[in-house]
Amino acid sequence: MSDQVRELHKAAAAGADGPKKREILEGARQVFRAEGFDGASMDKIARAAGVSKGTLYVYFRNKEELFTEMVSVDRREAAEQLCNFDDDSGDVTAMLQQVGENFIAMMIRPEHIALIRMVMGAAEKFPEAGQLFFEMGPRCGIGRLSAYLEKQVAAGRLAIDEDIELxxxxxxxxxxxxxxxxxxxxxxxxPDRQQIERTIASAVRMFLKSYGTAARQA
Incomplete structure (x- = not known):
């Protein structure tokens, strides 16, 4: 993570997460969705949030910092949802199914899809936002799952003889x-529940064909 992204992350995490701040973030989310990063302004965000521009600047110095906080909030919530699984579970098939279903439930949320679009639209002119999203999203999820897989390899339940993060x-x-x-x-x-369960079950089967110990012994 670059120093600039780290500083933005610190700025986004600073301050009390009170109701006024949540109102501002919701107003910002509406404006960024409707106008995109380039079209959004602090004036428009203040109006959407129902606060004065002076109040807005008490919480955020500029729209870049506000956008960063919005990304951080979403990523923290997503991480809590994805990472809620039992590291010590010996039933790898069931645990991977659960992890996969949690992951897709988070990925297909309308607000998450909207955020991905916003970040991709902003990343060219504000690359730090894209980097922050990647560090707190995909890279964090891969790291968390890697830790679980490593434990299963050590327990002899998986046979991953290459890069575990990969x-x-x-x-x-x-x-x-x-x-x-x-x-x-x-x-x-x-997708409906049945489509999600079927897709994840297929992913689990394919994964275990490559990395399951039973497949290696066959």
Whole structure:
């Protein structure tokens, strides 16, 4: 993580998470969705949040800092959802199914899809926002899953003789299947529970064919 991204992260985390701040963030989210990063302004955000421009500047110095906080809040909530699993569970198949379903439930949320679009739109002119999203999102998820996989390798339940982070990335990419991209491009509706479970079950089977100890012994 670059020093600039680290400083933005610190700035985003600073201050009390009170109701006024949440109102400002919700107003900012509405403006960024409607106008994009370039079209958003502190004036528009203040109006949408129902606060004075002076109050807005008490909490945030500029729209870059506000955008960073919005990304950080979303990423923290997503991390809590994705990382809520039992490291010590010996049932790898069931645990991977749970991890995959939690991951997709987070990925297909309308507000998360909207955030991905906003970050991608902002990343060219405000690359630090893209870097922050990546560090707190994909890289954090891969790291968390890698730690679980490493424990399962040590316990003899998995046989991963290559980069464990790469194996974790393989699994999360398999889980997405054809569930996420249609939403990103507004080319389809949200998948139902049955589609998600079927896609994740397929991802688990494919992953275990490559890294499961039973497959290696066959």
């Amino acid at each position: 194996a974790a990335a393989h699994f999360l990419n398999l889980c997405q299947g054809n569930l996420v991209k249609p939403l990103l491009f507004n080319a389809g509706g949200a």
